[in-house]
Amino acid sequence: MAHVKMYTTQVCPYCIRAKMLLKQRGVHEIEEIRVDLNPAERQTMMQVTGRRTVPQIFIGDMHVGGCDDLIALDQRGGLAPLLNGGAA
Secondary structure: OOOEEEEEOOOOHHHHHHHHHHHHOOOOOOEEEEOOOOHHHHHHHHHHHOOOOOOEEEEOOEEEEOHHHHHHHHHOOOHHHHHOOOOO
């Protein structure tokens, strides 16, 4: 299973939804980086992704995007292969 990293905040409903979808797809561990607890991490996230909003999701080295991007990837059948180490 590919490494999953997600920039989040505690109260973000999109973060919760994305985590739920990933867990449904068999992801047991998500490296969660809380930008609400460490504002410097939001700056890092913005530099890496060019986006300010959470969640920002990485699977392996690939930046998937936010919750809507993750759902769209899943709907077109690209999430499972990516989680299993393949290309989207």
